[in-house]
Each structure stands twice: as C-alpha cells, then as structure tokens.
Amino acid sequence: MELESILDFLDSKTILITGATGFLAKIFVEKILRVQPNVKRLYLLVRANDANSALQRFNKEAVAKDLFNILKEKHGANLQSFLSEKVTPVAGDITYENLGVQDSHLIEEMWGNIDVVVNVAATTNFDERYDIALALNTFGAKNVLNFAAKCVKIKLLLHVSTAYVSGEKPGLILETPYHLGQALNGTHGLDINTEKKIIEERLKELSNDETATDKSITLAMKDLGIERAKKFGWPNTYVFTKALGEMMLGHLKGNMPLVILRPTIITSTYKEPFPGWVEGIRTIDSLAVGYGKGQLSCFLGDPESVIDVIPADMVVNVMIASMAAHANHTSCEIIYHVGSSVSNPLQYKSLRTSGYRYFTKHPWINKDGTPVIVGEVKVLNSMASFHRYFSLRYLIPLQGLHVVNLAFCQAFNGTYTSLRKKINYVLRMVELYKPYLFSKSFYDDMNTEKLRHLVRENEAEADMFYFDPRVIEWDVYFEHTHVPGAVKHVFK
Numbered sequence: 001m002e003l004e005s006i007l008d009f010l011d012s013k014t015i016l017i018t019g020a021t022g023f024l025a026k027i028f029v030e031k032i033l034r035v036q037p038n039v040k041r042l043y044l045l046v047r048a049n050d051a052n053s054a055l056q057r058f059n060k061e062a063v064a065k066d067l068f069n070i071l072k073e074k075h076g077a078n079l080q081s082f083l084s085e086k087v088t089p090v091a092g093d094i095t096y097e098n099l100g101v102q103d104s105h106l107i108e109e110m111w112g113n114i115d116v117v118v119n120v121a122a123t124t125n126f127d128e129r130y131d132i133a134l135a136l137n138t139f140g141a142k143n144v145l146n147f148a149a150k151c152v153k154i155k156l157l158l159h160v161s162t163a164y165v166s167g168e169k170p171g172l173i174l175e176t177p178y179h180l181g182q183a184l185n186g187t188h189g190l191d192i193n194t195e196k197k198i199i200e201e202r203l204k205e206l207s208n209d210e211t212a213t214d215k216s217i218t219l220a221m222k223d224l225g226i227e228r229a230k231k232f233g234w235p236n237t238y239v240f241t242k243a244l245g246e247m248m249l250g251h252l253k254g255n256m257p258l259v260i261l262r263p264t265i266i267t268s269t270y271k272e273p274f275p276g277w278v279e280g281i282r283t284i285d286s287l288a289v290g291y292g293k294g295q296l297s298c299f300l301g302d303p304e305s306v307i308d309v310i311p312a313d314m315v316v317n318v319m320i321a322s323m324a325a326h327a328n329h330t331s332c333e334i335i336y337h338v339g340s341s342v343s344n345p346l347q348y349k350s351l352r353t354s355g356y357r358y359f360t361k362h363p364w365i366n367k368d369g370t371p372v373i374v375g376e377v378k379v380l381n382s383m384a385s386f387h388r389y390f391s392l393r394y395l396i397p398l399q400g401l402h403v404v405n406l407a408f409c410q411a412f413n414g415t416y417t418s419l420r421k422k423i424n425y426v427l428r429m430v431e432l433y434k435p436y437l438f439s440k441s442f443y444d445d446m447n448t449e450k451l452r453h454l455v456r457e458n459e460a461e462a463d464m465f466y467f468d469p470r471v472i473e474w475d476v477y478f479e480h481t482h483v484p485g486a487v488k489h490v491f492k
Contacts, residue, residue, distance in 0.1 A: 001325055001326070001329075001450070001451075001454065002325075002454075003321070003324055003325045003451075003454040003455065003457070003458070004324075004458070005324075005458060005461065006320060006321055006324045006455070006458070006461055006464075006465055007035065007036050007461060007464075009323070009324035009327065010032060010035075010036040010038075010039050010320070010324070011036060011038045011039070012038060012039070012040045013039055013040055013115045013116060014039075014040045014041045014042075014043070014113045014114050014115050014116075014153075015032070015039070015041075015042050015043070015114070015115065015116045015117075015118060016042075016043040016045065016110065016114050016116070016117045016118065016147075016148075016151075017029060017042060017043070017044050017045065017118045017120060018045040018094050018099070018117075018118070018119045018120055018121035018144060019045070019094075019119070019120035019121030019122060020044030020045055020046050020058065020062075020089070020120075021044075021046055021047075021057060021058065021061040021062055022120055022121070023266070023278075023279045023280050023312065024120055024160065024263075024266060024312060024315060024316065025044075025118075025120040026061075026062045026065070026067055026279075027067065027269065027277075027312050027313060027316045028118070028120070028316045028319055028320070029042060029044065029062065029087070030062075030067055030068055030071065030273060031272065031273075031313070031316050031317075031320065032320070033071060033082075033083075033086060033087075034070060034071055034074070034273065035464060037082070037086070039086060040086075040113075041086060041087070041088060041113070042086060042087050042088070043088050043090050043110055043114065044058060044087060044088065044089045044090060045090050045092045045094070045099055045101075045121065046058055046089050046090065046091060046092070047091075047092070047093055048089075048091040049091060050091050051089070051090070051091055051103070053091060054089035054090060054091040055089045057089070058087070058089040063079075063083065065279070066274075066277060066489070067273060067277050067279075068273075069273070069274075070273045070274070071273075090106065090110075094119070094121045094136065094140035094141075094143050094144055095135045095136060095139065095140050095143065096143065097143060097146070098143075098147060099143060099144065099147050110151070111150045111151050111152060112151075112152060112153075113151075113153065114148075114151040114153065114154065115151075115153050115154065115155050115156075115327075116154075116155055116156045116157075116158065116323055116327065117144060117147070117148040117151065117154065117156075117157050117158070118158045118160075118319065118323075119141060119144040119157070119158065119159045119160065120160045121136065121140060121144075122136055122137050122140070122160070122242065123136045123137060123238070124162075124238060125238060126236040126237065126238045126239075126433070127222055127226075127236070127237070128222070128225065128237050128238060129218055129221035129222055129225065130199055130221050130222070130224045130225030130228065130237055130241075131199045131203065131221055132221075133225055133237045133238060133240075133241040134195060134196060134199060134225075134241050134244070136241075137238070137241035137242050137244070137245045138192060138241045138242075138244040138245045138248060139196070139248075140245070141159060141245035141246075141248055141249055142245075142248045142249070142252065144157070144159075145157060145248075145249055145252055145253060145256065148256065149254070149256060154256070155257065155327035155328045156257045156258075156259060156323055156326055156327045156328075156329075157249075157253070157256055157257065157258050157259070158259045158261065158319060158322065158323055159245075159246070159249055159258065159259070159260050159261070160261045160263070160319070161242050161245065161246055161260050161261065161262050162238075162239060162242050162262055162263065162264075163262040163263060163264045163308070163337055163338075163339055163443045164238075164239045164242075164264075164435075164436070165178065165234075165239050165242050165243040165246060165262065166184075166441060166443075167184045167233055167234045167235055167239065167435070168235055168435045168439075168441070169184065169441060170440035170441055171440070171441065171442065172342075172442050172443075172444050173337070173441055173442065173443050173444060174444050175262075175334075175335040175336065175337050175444055175445070175446065175447045175448075176335065177246065177250050177260070177333060177335060178243055178246050178247050178250070179247060179250065179251075180192075180247045180248075180250070180251040181247075182247065183232035183233050184232060184233030184234055184243075185232060185233030186233075187231060187232050187233065190232050192244050192247070192248060195228060195244070198224070198228070199221075199224070202220065202221070202224055203217075203221075206220055222237070225237030225240070225241075228240065235434075235435045236435075246260055250333055253333065254331075255330050255331050256331075257326055257327065257328065257329045257330060257331070257332050258332065258333045258334075259322045259323070259326050259332075259333075259334055259335075259336065260333070260334070260335045260336070261315070261318060261319060261322065261335075261336050261338060262335060262336065262337050262338065262443070263310055263315045263338040263339065264308035264309060264310055264337075264338065264339035264340070264341070264443060265284065265307065265308060265309045265310070265436070266309075266310060266311075266312050266315055267284070267309045267310065267311050267312065267482050268311060268312065268481060268482045268485040268486065268489075269311055269312050269313040269485075270311035270313055270314060270472065270477065270481070271311075271313060271466070272313045273313075275481045275485070276481045276482060276484060276485025276488070276489070277312075277485060277489060278312070278482070278485050278486055278489050278490060279489060279490065280490065281490060284307070284309070284351060285486040285490060285491075287299065287351070287355075288351070288355045288483050288486065289364075289483075289486060289487065289490075289491045291352075291355050291356075291359065291374060291377065292355065292358070292359040292363075292364045292372065292374060292483075292487070293364050293372060294364070294372040294373075294374065299352060299377055299378070299379050299380065300380045300386050300437055301348045301379075301380075301381070301437035301438060302348060302381050302382070302437070302438050303347065303348050303349035303352070303379055303381060304347060304348070304349065305347070305348050305437075305438060305439055305440070306341050306345040306346060306347060306348070306439065306442065307346055307347070307348050307351065307436070307439065308339040308340055308341035308345075308346070308439070308441075308442075308443060309339075309340060309346060310338055310339050310340055310469060311469075311472070311477075314338070314466065314467040314468075314469065315338050315467075317465045317466060317467040318336055318338050318448060318451065318467045320465060321451055321454075321455050321465050321467070322334075322336060322451060325451060325454060334447060335447065336445070336447050336448045336451065337443040337444060337445045337447070337448060338445070338448060338467070339443045339445060339469070340469035340472070341441070341442045341443050342442050342443060342444060342445055343445060343449075343468070343469055343470050344469045344470045344472060344474070345442075346474045348437075350474050350475055350478070351478060352377075352379075353475065354474075354475055354478035354479040354483060355374075355478070355483060356374060356376075357475075357479050358478075358479045358480075358483045358484065359372070359374045359483075360374060362484070362487075382438075383434065383438070448467070452467065452468055455467075
C-alpha cells in the first residue's frame, strides 16, 4: 500500500456522497471543500422530492450550520457561487434502483464522471423497524454498489459501517470481514433474501388484521427486528442490518475496490473545522446533559469498563486518507476500525468525572433562572443492581398506584398509564444499550495504524489529516470540548 499526496488525489476528482445531510457526511463535505477547493464536483444524494428541494435541504441542514463558518469567512459573498460550481445536491433514495434518481440525463452524467462513491446513508436507530432498517442498511448498500459499478471511471467504493457489527463478543475484535450467511452465534440458516420474505409475510399478516393500527404495526416490526437479530447473535436491529450490508458488499463487489470503515461511538470534532461541533442526540450526550439538568438519579454501567469513542473529524480524515490509499486497487477489500479502545482507552468513570467538573463550573440554568447544583449520582454497575434499584424505586410504587387506581374506580388511570409507559420505555432503552454500557470489546486498529504511518510520511499533510487518538487527553476533551459542544449545538 502506497500513499502519495492526499490533496493531489482529491484534485479534479468527482465524488458521490450518500446520506449527505447526516452528521458525519456534512463534516466530510466541509473538509474536502475547505482543504481542496480544486475538487471537481461533489454529488450529494439527499432525500428530497426534486432537485430544488434537495438544494434547499442542503442549504438549510448543512451550509446554514456553524460547521460551514470557516468556508463562509473564506469565500464571503462568493460562497454560493463556489458551492454551485463544486456541489450538486441530487434528489434520491438508496432504497431504490439507481438510488431513486429520476433525471436520466443526470444519471448518465454521474455514471460518466464519478471517481469515488462514499456511502454514509443509513438508519442508526437501534430500535428501528426491521423493514426500514433492512431496506436502508442492507439492500441500500447493495443499490449503492450497483450504482457505483455503472460508473465508468470508478476507483473506489467507501462504505461507512460500524465497529459494533461484532455484537457483544468480548476481547480483541479484528479488522476482518463477515461472509455471507455467517451468524455471530454459529446459527445456520442466515439468508438475506429469506429475511426480506419474513418481513413481507409479517407485513401481509398485519395488513389483514383489522385490529392492527399504524402504531401496533410499527411496534411489531421493531420487535421482529430485535427477534431476528438475537436469533443470529446480534443485540439489535441496527448492527444486525449493518452486518448484513457488509456481507452483501463483500459478496457482490467483484473487482470493485472496497473500503469498509467501522467507527466506534462518534463524538464531537476534536479540532476541525473547530473543536466541539456535534449534531444530533447521542447516548453519552443524553446522559451528560440529563445529569447537568439534575434529571439523572443514577448512572448505569461498569465504571471500570472501556467505552470506545472517536471524534468525528478523525473519522473523516480516515475516510479521506483511505480513499487516496486504495483507489484503483482492483479487487481489494480492506476494513478499518476507527476507535480508541486499543490505542488510548477511555474508562466509563472518566465521563462521569468530566461531566461533574463541567457542570460544577458551568451549571445548567433552569427556565426560572436558578442554577442546577450537581452532585454524586448512584452508580449501578451491573444489570442485577439496576433491576433491584428500578424495582424498589419504580415498579413497586407502580403496583401500589395500580391498586389505588382500581380502588378509586380508575380515577388515577391517566397517571398510572403514563407512568407505566415511561417505565416500559426505560426498560426497553436499557436493554438496547446494555451491550455498550458493559462492553468488554476492544477494537484492533492495526490497518488504521498502518494508514497513520503512511499519512505521517508526507510531513506537509500529516497535520491536515490527523487521526491518532493517542494525542487526546480524554478528561480535557470531554470537559472543555465535547460536553460544552453538546450543550451549545444540541441541547440549547
């Protein structure tokens, strides 16, 4: 593997990016436009009804964000002119053939010019409906591959997956592919087309049930996804369908150069375009800000366990470097774990300490203007301790309320129903996130380390395309960058 200049590789290239208004894809787009304005064109696939709607959505959900402030300062009044020359938002959807692009002339133009396809589109909801998750994360990946195969100048398909396709397996997880039909628990009979038929049959049953509502159908499809995932050894629908997507790509890619990126938990930017930019509610942010607001009475998780996180700008730099390193490598399939658990492990208890320090110095201000005083919270370091705590604090009072409600002729029915729904929701979320709160997995990043060495060889670009998590002081990063970034960009 050789790597010359990354900037030279990007020069005059045409790149298709799916999921272009998502958190990671926007940082990827901004970085390329900022460091290599001589890129030829970026086609950005956006879910929209038409080209005008796609453009409006890109401007509203990307360009209007603080993320693009440096580009705005650099180009000033000429920003829109620069973007119109370099960026083409395309209305489409990866769940359809030809990515749902309706304009035949545009399709031919893309097939004739695209050098690299970057697939970031996915549903990352752990509790997604199975039909939606399979369509996006599995068959969507196949549709992207088929589209890339029609591009006459194609040099690489880069597919963003997740490190958690490994499920709950403890120990060192290697950067190796999953093969078609390979179940994590060794169960036979895993077939992607069979999974699609199971969904279709279940939906047909539900549509013939006159008592079924949209809500009950959605819940049934969510339950089906969890059931099928667990049957073959995965903890949730998201990682199951992402693993199936990887299998599909590896099986069907032919001579297509393929890079699969498996990031761990992606956090706010470490350095570029500025520290602390983040978008969307992430699990650790919900915990941190819930704590800061005084709404969190306990933390669930092993304080000594390692939680694998990686800043978003480092993930983007691996994406760009891997494109330059593997373009035109016929038949290659390489996997990169992008995380920190091996090279710079972060313990779960450090998150609590950083949150306490930040909110002690910068308390959350309630609507009435009073500051929230944070303190120590109860740590539940096992599922057994969680169930004991939850039973005493919530389930027993709920049973008491049920008795009182019956005695007073359903007078407290609304309160009882509301509390029961909240409790059921918490229990479902805990079950979904349990694998990550008590993780014993460490993600080998040998391939990523080799790529780091190659990038460092070009001294002029080493600082521009940094992705070494060993430079991060986690306590400093979370207290001074990530938590304040989440407060500013997500929760305010």
